[in-house]
Amino acid sequence: MSFRASQFLITNEDGNYLCPACGLPGYFDGRQFQDDIGGVIGTGICPCCLYEPGFDDDPRASADARETIIESILFYRARWIDTGMPWYSDIVPAPAHWSATSQLEQLFVLAPFLADTPE
């Protein structure tokens, strides 16, 4: 299955964009994925999992990126989960009552296709 890049722009009920890798809301503004470009470099880094559109999903930029955005997201998330779903940023503090599990569940409710395993 193939996806348009804009399908990775996921919003919650408050209109905040979610990180497609870990589900954290509020750190993206909707320019991160453009259909004609893909992930757009320089538009933000998730303070929770450090996913960076345009870098972590671009094989020309990151050796860990996969061929497609969805494969890159699922790979990146699997590695974040394997390390215990930490809050990575030293600069941006985690929100009060932060829950990695809850934000990931919310992501899967809003975008079930992001819970899928790649081929």
Ligand SMILES: [Zn+2]
């Ligand atoms: Zn994230």
